Amino acid sequence: MYKLRKGIAATALAAALGAFISGPAQAQQKELTLCWAAWDPANALAELSKDFTTQSGIAMKFEFVPWTNFADRFLNELNSGGKLCDLLIGDSQWLGGSATYGHYIKLNDFFDKNGISMDDFLPATVYAYSTWPKGTPNYWALPAMGDALGWVYRKDWFARPEIQTAFKEKYGRDIGVPKTWDELKQVAEFFQGREIDGKKVYGAAIYTERGSEGITMGVTAAMYAWGFKYQNPDKPYDMEGYVNSPDAVAALEFYKDLYKCCTPPGHSDAYMVANLDAYKSGQVAMQMNWFAFFPGIAKDEDVGGDKSGFFVNPAEKVEASTLGGQGISVVAYSDKKDMALEYIKWFAQPDVQKKWWSLGGYSASKAVLEDPNFPNTAPFAADFLKAMGGVKDFWQEPTYAELLQAMQKRVHDYVVADKGTAQEALDKLIVDWTQVFKDDGKI
């Protein structure tokens, strides 16, 4: 009896030890970490991913970092070969570096084996979020979150008879959704300092942030509309006469005028959240922001519903919008690449993409976007489709961070700090960018 008891006790101890040792290991093996920015779509993805866990038994863990630290945090993680992220939804501009330096795994073979076709996704998103070198059939990510810069306006203010009358008196036309940047500035000027419901309001909240990418994303929204090109299409990295073309200079001057005339006081270091705050608190008539935030605005209890309208980036000489959005990639340093690929396979399914859109994520799948009913699914859906048809992106070179920081400095110096002229700012930018490309052996 004593021996039996001893045997049982030993078995129980061994089982407990076994569970203690193997339990965490198993849990670790059956868990994936997905890294992204901390914003509304990330919460939608966390919700969506519950289905993946149910189907696969793989638990999902999320590392969401605020946008202001997003690039710093995850580029450092990639550059140091960190294993924190198994899956990473990284910015489109990171593709060049991540492909070149081996941070992401190439997905072509995986796509072929699993019947995932890039033809099932919007061409602009495949080009921007998946390919490196650009436009070649070398895929490093699956388009995960389509996005572009758009505008939101106070539809209820625009609809007020006294506002309509006053605007027509001043500008000789009806107030409406701006079709050009000139019209946008007129509307912004009109609202600047105006009293609405006993409160002083301002024209527009635009991007002016210095630290990460804010002012570049804002300024390029204007520059693309003036037909801006980064380089000579026939001679790569030849930027003279393109980056500092008369149209580029005019666009930059226009953006500065808009900043000076029509933004709220102290709007000198503003990006997504600052613009959202200015708009939701009823300070501004319009705000520029990413489409990703529009579902939240449409549902907002203060400015949602019929109070807000949406429009694509206005044209000036051409129709074009700044590209946002990201693709989802498998990090090369992950020990769980197979499971990460399983997630991508699940995520690429049309039904999952449809649910992704319904939860507030911007699917890039044709199964969603080419549905005839898609434009009616949300008040901004039609504009999103239109915007994605004309998106333009910043450099995606491996040295993108240097190129971006140079532009942040030059345009912030000119637009916000009143240093020099637009021509000088863009001339200096060419000098900076040329040096970067020289250092990188591109020229």
Next chain:
Amino acid sequence: MAVARPGKPVQRAHGLSDRAVAWIFISPTILLLLAINIFPLLWTIYLSFTNYRANQPGRLVQWVGLDNYRNLLGSEDVWGYLQATAHFVGWSIFFQVLLGLGLALLINQKFKGHATLTTLILLPMMLSPAVVGVFWAYIYQPQAGIFNYLVNFFIDAGSFTMIGDVNLAPWSIVLVDTWMWTPYVMLICLAGLRSIPDYIYEAAEVDRASKWRQFWSITLPMVLPFLMLAVLFRAIENFKMFDMVVELTSGGPGSVTELASINLKREAFEKWRTGYSSAFAVILFVTVFGAGNIYVKFLNKVKQR
């Protein structure tokens, strides 16, 4: 049982000299210092002569001689960052010394509530600089922040923005740093004031010296070494100031508050120009180290007087 005999160290009995034992005790510290201080310093100096980039491990590292130093010292932008740093360091120390000494003289008086007031004054320096940066950004907010309200309460300044204005932004960071670190200078000065023996003042009273004369001839000279020490500590700290300013202004508007340390971080960990940023780090190190040494020599002379 071993008994130590006078004149013959115990260590000898075990075959180790006093010097050897000393080396055994200090060698871990020396090795640690070599590993985490000296080696990185030498490695940084080496990298400053190369085109190395930490994010491109496969890239051929080339010896570029003095190119990085030449580019740095010939860059108008870099001199701008150094100017912004000098403005910040110079003015923040000036105000901190002025106010710190004044507060120390006040706190040195015996009055009711003296202990509570001291604690309250010390609070800012107990906060994290990043937190201070974030909440001062709210305080400076032109529409809802309390700073503009207070200024307009006393003088009709109208609408203005502290951190968005090119002329005001450099002063906005000086003001926040002064608010945060004046208590530190005050503490050091207070230690100096408390170390002055009462009999010196009593002798001055007997000689009918005025309060001003007592301050000028007794208090200031005797507090001066402490004050200079505070200046040294604050200058070194402010020269490498990063977190508070990044949270407050991100170096803007434009680059008017982009201090040398902020630019160094951007070059090293955003642009990944490791060789170039190493050269910048070496220049900053030599500047602080050189200036610090000269200052310490001067401080020692003051102490000896």
